Amino acid sequence: MKINKIFFKNSKVLPIDKFFKNVLYDKKFGYYASRFPFGEKGDFITSPRISNLFSEIIAIWIVACWESFGKPKNFNIVELGPGDGSLSDTLLQSFKKFPEFNIIKKLYLYEESKYLRKIQKKKIKNNIKWINNFNEIKKGPVIFFGNEFFDAIPIKQFKKIKNSLFEKNYILDKNYKVKQIFKKASVSDSKIIKSYQVLKKLKFIEFPxxxxxxxxxxxxxxxxxxxxxxxxxxxxxxxNNQNTLQSVMKHKKNNLFSNLGAADITAHVNFKLLQEFFLKNNLKTKDLISQKEFLENMGILERAKIVAKKMKFTEQSDLYLRIQRLLSPRYMGELFKVILAYKFNNDNFAGFK
Ligand SMILES: C[S@@+](CC[C@H](N)C(=O)[O-])C[C@H]1O[C@@H](n2cnc3c(N)ncnc32)[C@H](O)[C@@H]1O
Known part of the structure; x- marks a missing residue:
């Protein structure tokens, strides 16, 4: 139970986002500081490890963006939260098929965890840069992309009573157990939250x-x-007033407060809120779509057919099972969503209407 105390650092009470930030990203004891969470032997599996085709599609999407932007001579790409580096590793392989683009593109990785940076360095031996501050990018348009980046950033939770907001905080009891209490929300948080149309009618609010x-x-x-x-x-x-915080360990649901620092903790992403945020910040957005729609619009099924031609039957079945996992509404196809926000004088982006 002492581990719970560690995550409070020296505080007696913490808003839940600060608490879970310590649990996930504390430099010594945090979940992402020391363990390899990805794949069958880890806690969860993400799309780039399910199938390379996912990352190849992202590569084609990026090259198509560059063409839409008029093939600029300076072009920057930033992967947000690259995890084990699988996605960017495949991107770099795929970009070789587009030599004109490959020479000029600059790929940056944006990663919070020092431990994962080391893993990424080992995997991606190519010319690639890690970036802490986007000021380093000075010239040319920039594409940011992230798969399962946003869900890994801890959220705040509030309840609304009459028109006042109360924020969920955690405290440690005498037995080192984490208990929740609600405290009046700060004036600035209340003001920001109340400015979001999408949160207006809710009694229970998750705010990232x-x-x-x-x-x-x-x-x-x-x-x-x-x-x-x-x-x-x-x-x-x-x-819909839902509490979406969840903890996962070894591919199974875990009690939120069990195995702190050894289990992954995430929240589902409110895509309408993201859309409202981008519009407030003067970007345009495309209609929100599902992962299934995006990957199919980008031609994943046609690509799979081509790749499958060179495969043995068992490899073909494996490929189709993996694609099924990405596309089927029973697995990730509908639960996973895609948002695109942009600033540019051309509205043509591959994968979106
Ligand atoms: C769930 S993993 C997803 C990894 C990878 N994108 C994939 O699809 O396999 C979340 C990633 O985001 C990183 N991350 C979370 N918050 C971050 C932040 N504020 N800045 C940079 N990286 C962050 C984590 O360390 C981890 O690499």
Whole structure:
């Protein structure tokens, strides 16, 4: 139980986003500081490890963006939260098929965890840069993209009583157990939350303050240089007072407060809120779509047919099972959604109407 105390650092009470930030990203004891969470032997599996085709489709999407932007000579790509580096590793392989693009593109990785940076360095031996501050990007449009990036940034939760907001905080009891209490929300948080149309009628509110802080840096950059952001994640279009915090360990649901620092903790993404945020920050957005729609619009099924021609029957079955996992509404196809926000004078983006 002492581990619970560690995550409070020296505080007696913490808003839940700060608490879970310590649980996930504490430099010594945090979940992402020391363990490899990805794949069958880890806690969860993400699309780039389910099938390379997912990452190949993202590569084609990026090259198509560059063409829509008029093939600029300076072009920047930033992967947000690259995890084990699988996605960017495949991107770099795929970009070789587009030599004109391959020479000029600059790929940056944006990663919070030092441990995962090491893993990424080992996997991607190519010319690639890690970036802490987007000020380093000075010229040319910039594409930001992230798969399961936003769900990994801790959220705040509030309840509304009459018209006042109360924020969920955690405290430690005498037995080192984490208990929840609600405290009156700060004036500034209340003001921001009440400014969102999508949150207006809710009695229970999830608000990704830390995540939006990250997105604010990104929208500022896009506003200056032109560009876009593509986020793929699990989430919903319509908030419905749901508490979506969840903990997963070894591919199974875990009690939120068990195995702190050894289990992954995430929340579902409110895509309408993201859309409202981007519009407030003067970016345009495309209609929100599901992962199934996006990957199919990008031609994943046709690509799978081509790749399958060179395969043995058992490999073909494996490929189709994996594609099924990405596309089927029973698995990730509908639960996972895609948002694109952009600033540019051309509205043509592959994969979207
Ligand atoms: C669930 S993993 C997804 C990994 C990868 N994109 C994939 O699809 O397999 C979340 C990733 O986001 C990173 N991350 C979370 N918050 C971050 C932040 N504020 N800044 C940079 N990276 C962050 C994590 O360390 C991790 O690499």
């Amino acid at each position: 303050k830390l995540g939006l802080k990250e997105l604010k840096k990104i929208t500022n950059k896009i506003s200056k240089l032109n560009g876009c952001i593509l986020l793929i994640d699990y989430g919903y279009f319509k908030p």
